[in-house]
Amino acid sequence: MSQVADTVEATAETGEEFDGLRLRGVTKDFATFTAVDDLDLDVPRGSFFALLGPSGCGKTTTLRMVAGLETPTSGTITLAGQDITHDRPYRRPVNTVFQSYALFPHLDVFENVAFGLRRRRQRDVKGPVNEMLELVELTSQARKKPAQLSGGQQQRVALARALINKPEVLLLDEPLGALDLKLRRAMQLELKRIQTEVGLTFVHVTHDQEEAMTMADTVAVMNKGVIEQLGAPDQLYENPESTFVANFLGQSNLIEGRVRSRAADVVTVDMHGIDVSVPAARAHADGELGWVGIRPEKVLIGDEGEALDAPGNTIPGGVVTDVSFYGVSTQYLVRMPWGQELQVFEQNTGRRRLFRHGDRVELSWRPEYAFLLDHHQDASAGAQQGAEE
Amino acid sequence: MSETVRRRGRVGYLLLLPALLWLGVFFVIPFYSLMATSLYDPGGSDFRGYRMAWAWGNYSEVVHAYWPELVRSLVYGAVATLLCLVLGYVLAYAIAFKAGRWKNLMLVLVVAPFFTSFLIRTLSWKLILADDGFVVNTLQAAHLLGADGRLLATPVAVIAGLTYNFLPYMVLPLYASLDKIDHLLIEASGDLYANPFVGFFKVTWPLSLPGVVSGTLLTFIPAAGDFINVKLLGSPNQRMIGNVIESQFTDANNYPAAAALSVVLMAIIVAIVLVYVRRAGTEELL
Numbered sequence: 001m002s003q004v005a006d007t008v009e010a011t012a013e014t015g016e017e018f019d020g021l022r023l024r025g026v027t028k029d030f031a032t033f034t035a036v037d038d039l040d041l042d043v044p045r046g047s048f049f050a051l052l053g054p055s056g057c058g059k060t061t062t063l064r065m066v067a068g069l070e071t072p073t074s075g076t077i078t079l080a081g082q083d084i085t086h087d088r089p090y091r092r093p094v095n096t097v098f099q100s101y102a103l104f105p106h107l108d109v110f111e112n113v114a115f116g117l118r119r120r121r122q123r124d125v126k127g128p129v130n131e132m133l134e135l136v137e138l139t140s141q142a143r144k145k146p147a148q149l150s151g152g153q154q155q156r157v158a159l160a161r162a163l164i165n166k167p168e169v170l171l172l173d174e175p176l177g178a179l180d181l182k183l184r185r186a187m188q189l190e191l192k193r194i195q196t197e198v199g200l201t202f203v204h205v206t207h208d209q210e211e212a213m214t215m216a217d218t219v220a221v222m223n224k225g226v227i228e229q230l231g232a233p234d235q236l237y238e239n240p241e242s243t244f245v246a247n248f249l250g251q252s253n254l255i256e257g258r259v260r261s262r263a264a265d266v267v268t269v270d271m272h273g274i275d276v277s278v279p280a281a282r283a284h285a286d287g288e289l290g291w292v293g294i295r296p297e298k299v300l301i302g303d304e305g306e307a308l309d310a311p312g313n314t315i316p317g318g319v320v321t322d323v324s325f326y327g328v329s330t331q332y333l334v335r336m337p338w339g340q341e342l343q344v345f346e347q348n349t350g351r352r353r354l355f356r357h358g359d360r361v362e363l364s365w366r367p368e369y370a371f372l373l374d375h376h377q378d379a380s381a382g383a384q385q386g387a388e389e
Numbered sequence: 390m391s392e393t394v395r396r397r398g399r400v401g402y403l404l405l406l407p408a409l410l411w412l413g414v415f416f417v418i419p420f421y422s423l424m425a426t427s428l429y430d431p432g433g434s435d436f437r438g439y440r441m442a443w444a445w446g447n448y449s450e451v452v453h454a455y456w457p458e459l460v461r462s463l464v465y466g467a468v469a470t471l472l473c474l475v476l477g478y479v480l481a482y483a484i485a486f487k488a489g490r491w492k493n494l495m496l497v498l499v500v501a502p503f504f505t506s507f508l509i510r511t512l513s514w515k516l517i518l519a520d521d522g523f524v525v526n527t528l529q530a531a532h533l534l535g536a537d538g539r540l541l542a543t544p545v546a547v548i549a550g551l552t553y554n555f556l557p558y559m560v561l562p563l564y565a566s567l568d569k570i571d572h573l574l575i576e577a578s579g580d581l582y583a584n585p586f587v588g589f590f591k592v593t594w595p596l597s598l599p600g601v602v603s604g605t606l607l608t609f610i611p612a613a614g615d616f617i618n619v620k621l622l623g624s625p626n627q628r629m630i631g632n633v634i635e636s637q638f639t640d641a642n643n644y645p646a647a648a649a650l651s652v653v654l655m656a657i658i659v660a661i662v663l664v665y666v667r668r669a670g671t672e673e674l675l
Binding site for chain 2 (some may be wrong): 088089096165
């Protein structure tokens with residue numbers, strides 16, 4: 001505890017220095033592949049940071065390097081200005097909540113939670129442990145062995161065991177992966193509440209995009225050992241910079257287009273004979289060709305010639321090929337004149353009629369919702385992995 | 390309904406039958422025979438025959454006459470078990486955590502000595518520890534052993550033989566226990582500020598206790614009753630209770646005394662095991 005306070009003061013004195021977790025040029029090579037490739041990352045102190053990506057993207061390896069369970073092949077890891085790249089795990093002010101919890105089966109809940117304090121020879125163990133058990137609502141289970149607890153309770157023990165040490169950074173390795181959906185949602189809120197309450201830096205590794213977006217202040221989307229994009233959840237979702245992010249976070253319609261002109265604030269793209277515009281700030285492609293992207297819920301669907309509230313980008317000639325009614329919303333598949341099927345989500349507000357299979361429709365969207373991506377990227381990158389979860 | 394319950398009960402007994410038969414043939418009958426023999430008239434002989442005399446005096450006589458051998462057996466057995474534990478733990482730990490793809494080969498090597506007879510292996514120790522052998526010469530050169538010092542016919546040789554012969558019985562249960570430990574638990578202890586040394590004593594060791602308990606029992610029980618190692622590597626000065634029982638049975642033909650000693654040894658070992666297992670907190674083993 002005093003350790004945390006000391007470092008806060010130390011960095012306050014040195015002023016400008018970044019006092020969070022910083023990775024610079026971190027690479028991890030295994031015998032046959034590179035798990036993490038020249039990674040730069042800044043996690044500000046006190047933030048809830050999510051590393052999001054499909055399995056095998058290097059997110060867990062990154063976490064293990066921060067924990068000291070793997071040694072980077074090259075690069076440095078600093079925490080509050082101190083180089084910890086080669087520190088032994090037991091010397092780092094970092095604790096981990098493991099995916100499988102890794103609770104000590106021979107110790108009861110109380111002793112599991114007390115483990116870190118006892119190793120650091122803290123004199124008062126009983127008070128903090130009881131406080132922590134109260135925080136995770138396990139006071140009545142203190143004398144039980146981990147095997148006697150449910151999955152959700154074990155998860156909370158794992159969390160308490162790490163949190164009690166008040167680490168500079170708490171690492172969470174898919175901590176909710178083993179829980180069923182309902183419990184997972186409850187634990188997400190719980191984790192978020194605890195993080196706000198204790199104010200520690202959380203680095204959360206997950207493949208669940210919904211989990212990352214609902215919990216984290218900042219999300220880094222990882223793919224093949226590198227960070228594709230980093231930002232606030234809404235920023236990532238609304239303005240993806242690569243096809244992988246566009247598909248992995250939610251769903252996107254990606255339509256091939258040819259850039260006709262670039263103005264200071266707007267890019268005009270010829271999309272199969274129809275001119276659409278994309279704000280320059282949302283255009284992430286330099287070449288002549290690009291992918292025009294639009295989220296399905298941003299697309300409006302209407303009868304041919306119907307005046308829709310979306311001046312600018314209107315694409316006629318669509319035919320409804322599939323209708324899925326979800327109650328709260330309806331999902332359409334619309335075949336466009338150039339043969340591609342686009343997705344449209346519409347809220348069932350009751351103000352608009354339902355379309356049927358075979359109806360002729362036109363689609364439109366506001367230009368400010370569209371984005372433009374590099375044509376060299378695979379238009380289906382990340383789609384499968386995102387949909388699986 | 391009561392009909393089906395009764396039938397199910399009968400089926401239950403039927404299924405128990407093989408186990409009961411096995412126990413009867415291999416435990417109850419021999420044990421009964423041993424107990425009965427231990428109470429025979431000590432004046433009997435092969436020639437004149439034996440008579441059941443409820444001679445409880447046999448027990449006090451043998452304990453009075455042979456308590457030094459009894460104590461020595463327990464001490465030798467305990468020392469050999471402790472040495473087996475230290476050597477076996479290191480070996481089992483290496484196989485479970487460090488051997489990687491050599492794991493199976495190393496396990497085969499642990500068992501490999503069993504392919505040669507117990508007697509042959511013990512006899513070759515006689516050569517290794519011989520008075521003009523390499524080991525004795527080296528120890529003498531290093532002044533760890535006097536110029537006329539020897540290893541054969543000393544407690545050292547007997548305990549070394551016991552340790553050698555029973556080591557695999559220690560290694561295998563220890564390995565089974567250690568191999569089951571989730572490696573993440575050791576990582577977790579490191580993550581929670583335990584250095585490797587502390588992590589071992591707080592996580593690995595307690596989780597390997599079932600293996601420690603079964604390994605020490607599998608080693609101690611036969612080691613305390615062994616007589617071959619004394620016979621081949623020791624001298625009458627190292628006589629263990631197994632040697633006494635053997636000579637009472639085969640040389641002196643004093644069956645009641647031999648049987649009484651066997652029962653005493655069994656009773657002592659059962660008592661020790663009960664206390665030990667209770668202390669180790671692994672009652673589920675019993």
